[in-house]
Amino acid sequence: MTDLRKRTLHLPDGEADKRRTTLGLLPTGRRYRRAFEPGCSLGLMTRLLAERCDEVVAWDVSETAVSRARERCRDLTGVEVCRGAVPASWPDGRFDLVVLSEIGYFLQEEELARTLRLTVDALVEDGIVLLCHWRHPVDGWALDGEDVNAVFASSPSLRVEGTHEADDFVAIMLSRPGAGAP
Template structure:
């Protein structure tokens, strides 16, 4: 069995290849990006947080639906790639932060987390969920996008990761929208006031 990948592993991947999963060019990744965009809805959100921005392949699209975007990743090479992708965008800030220990300060109207939750062991996933009480604004939205098929370097089972994570949140979150393919799912949740 392969060991779960951590920050050092992701950093190495992004140092060796700026797009190790083909997120800019792959048609399935483009479809997932469109599903994330649909999940965000048609309105412009105020302050938005993107967790695990990777190489920034979703960041510009997320920014188009935001007044301000804070993008973060734990891998320094990924942070550098996201900064390069958003270098011409004064409404975007990019930070290095290792989840769940380091999170940006303040509340966000929308949080987008794609391809990160199953890389966190259960205790870290629970800690991240607890932090959402101070992270997500009352009536804020949460968009989750993850594979649901098993793969070797995940720390936990991909199938059902959205349900497990939202069950750990310290507040009620109602699922409002979902789109599922044979490989991945995108869900939007609304925080109850």
């Protein structure tokens, strides 16, 4: 890690830096046809995803968050913000990018396993899964970010392509290898 990147991790707006760092794991110059972002919250990551994606499907369980995300993304084409919760439901179609940021530890173990299956099934060949989770234990929840990342990283259907570890979060990029991949 360069000195510049280390310094960047300690900027006052740590959430903005976390989003930039997480998206920085994606291959440079690659454009995505269709992305899914469950747990989009206020749409901050959604806006950044829209810069690299033709279409973004963003969900949140909170109607307040959905309203704010819609307002934040109203000027963007190709962004659909809806109320929804994984793994109880999942959008139709295939995705070449799925972003799970700060939501995995709110799931029970069996829900996380189902979310993993749904994610893998919805990915096109060479599709990308991007995870970002808090590193510390989350009070009242069975899972923490390390658990969530480990479940996805241990999937035989996905390959870890890159990680970024900061003091408070870990971001990990995984791919679904295409035909003929080792």
